[in-house]
Amino acid sequence: MNPTKEKILHAAIDLFSRNGFTGVSIREITKAVGIKESSLYNHFANKDEILETILDLFRAEFNNTLVPPEILDQILDQTDVGSFLIRGFEKYKEHIRNPMIEQLWRILQIEQYRDPRARTLMLDFLIGHTMEFLTLVFTKFIEKGKVRPDWDPELLAIEYQYPMFTMVSEFNMLKFDNRDTTAIEQRMAQHIQFFVKIVQP
Amino acid sequence: MNPTKEKILHAAIDLFSRNGFTGVSIREITKAVGIKESSLYNHFANKDEILETILDLFRAEFNNTLVPPEILDQILDQTDVGSFLIRGFEKYKEHIRNPMIEQLWRILQIEQYRDPRARTLMLDFLIGHTMEFLTLVFTKFIEKGKVRPDWDPELLAIEYQYPMFTMVSEFNMLKFDNRDTTAIEQRMAQHIQFFVKIVQP
DNA sequence: GTCTATACGAGGATAGAC
DNA sequence: GTCTATCCTCGTATAGAC
Numbered sequence: 001m002n003p004t005k006e007k008i009l010h011a012a013i014d015l016f017s018r019n020g021f022t023g024v025s026i027r028e029i030t031k032a033v034g035i036k037e038s039s040l041y042n043h044f045a046n047k048d049e050i051l052e053t054i055l056d057l058f059r060a061e062f063n064n065t066l067v068p069p070e071i072l073d074q075i076l077d078q079t080d081v082g083s084f085l086i087r088g089f090e091k092y093k094e095h096i097r098n099p100m101i102e103q104l105w106r107i108l109q110i111e112q113y114r115d116p117r118a119r120t121l122m123l124d125f126l127i128g129h130t131m132e133f134l135t136l137v138f139t140k141f142i143e144k145g146k147v148r149p150d151w152d153p154e155l156l157a158i159e160y161q162y163p164m165f166t167m168v169s170e171f172n173m174l175k176f177d178n179r180d181t182t183a184i185e186q187r188m189a190q191h192i193q194f195f196v197k198i199v200q201p
Numbered sequence: 202m203n204p205t206k207e208k209i210l211h212a213a214i215d216l217f218s219r220n221g222f223t224g225v226s227i228r229e230i231t232k233a234v235g236i237k238e239s240s241l242y243n244h245f246a247n248k249d250e251i252l253e254t255i256l257d258l259f260r261a262e263f264n265n266t267l268v269p270p271e272i273l274d275q276i277l278d279q280t281d282v283g284s285f286l287i288r289g290f291e292k293y294k295e296h297i298r299n300p301m302i303e304q305l306w307r308i309l310q311i312e313q314y315r316d317p318r319a320r321t322l323m324l325d326f327l328i329g330h331t332m333e334f335l336t337l338v339f340t341k342f343i344e345k346g347k348v349r350p351d352w353d354p355e356l357l358a359i360e361y362q363y364p365m366f367t368m369v370s371e372f373n374m375l376k377f378d379n380r381d382t383t384a385i386e387q388r389m390a391q392h393i394q395f396f397v398k399i400v401q402p
Numbered sequence: 403g404t405c406t407a408t409a410c411g412a413g414g415a416t417a418g419a420c
Numbered sequence: 421g422t423c424t425a426t427c428c429t430c431g432t433a434t435a436g437a438c
């Protein structure tokens with residue numbers, strides 16, 4: 001991608017993530033980049049195309065974090081539930097440590113009601129795929145006798161992941177104000193411990 | 202409150218909840234109400250004062266749902282964890298069945314990053330007070346021998362409430378598009394069952 | 403309290419020179 | 421690809437008549 005286009009995109013991500021799509025003007029974006037308004041239109045047809053590009057970027061980044069299904073069985077054979085979830089959590093923390101990813105999350109939250117694309121991305125893509133993946137993981141863990149067969153794998157996926165969604169959202173809000181996040185990070189770790197203790201055979 | 206002022210407020214809540222504060226103009230609000238722009242300023246000093254009034258309203262509505270601490274012990278003596286949580290869930294559903302409340306939730310979600318007041322309301326007030334209340338509830342349940350003393354009451358509050366936050370948020374998004382919500386409602390009920398089974402002595 | 407009229411800066415976007 | 425200049429609509433807000 002053209003370096004100016006990239007600059008525009010990143011300035012837009014930064015601004016949208018703080019003030020929302022409707023709260024940011026083309027003038028602000030171009031001012032942040034250091035170009036004139038008219039120059040922006042050499043890279044994007046209009047303001048909405050910037051947002052569309054951002055949503056595409058989010059989709060791509062999310063796909064990057066998924067474990068390929070081919071190697072899933074192999075991984076699950078080599079680990080127990082606890083190590084698997086902790087490892088996933090560590091990977092997630094790496095992921096979110098990238099400030100741009102954090103900004104993309106915020107944009108999705110802000111635009112979820114105003115923009116149907118953001119809503120679908122959040123509901124069907126993000127929540128949907130994560131739940132599908134975890135349901136598969138717990139199904140296999142139960143088959144392998146590494147998780148108690150007492151509960152529906154889909155319920156386990158919810159019990160594990162849904163608290164995480166809220167904690168991540170809380171974490172993001174605290175970070176946004178530069179507030180202390182150790183308490184919430186500790187809670188995430190405690191949640192994993194709690195969950196593992198309950199599902200272990 | 203003056204009837205025109207009330208109409209303005211409700212039109213603003215409706216519009217803000219769909220397009221966000223920055224995505225709605227004074228012209229749109231007054232058009233929805235059927236008055237001229239200038240008339241609005243007889244009721245609110247400026248656009249921001251409308252949002253401030255909305256946030257105050259949310260605070261008041263939330264306070265309405267809290268159980269007074271004086272009568273908590275009495276309630277907890279009369280019920281087990283399951284009935285207590287199911288009853289709370291029913292009350293919550295009544296609460297959210299009010300379309301205005303639903304809209305207020307959406308506004309809070311949309312504005313959480315742009316507006317520090319919305320962020321504090323969400324983090325410290327809403328999440329904070331709910332957790333405080335539930336931690337107290339589980340502490341007392343443990344004292345009364347109605348919940349296993351194996352876990353920290355605060356952890357129990359998180360394990361119960363945090364998945365609910367995500368599910369409510371998901372529920373709201375689905376409802377916004379008039380999509381089917383029976384699956385998510387069923388999951389909420391399953392979550393309560395799961396939780397009760399785990400904490401029961 | 404509501405209206406008409408108006409101010410005036412900010413908004414997205416384009417034409418055309420370089 | 422970037423600039424200057426410009427368009428025209430929308431945005432918040434006020435003054436003053438009724």
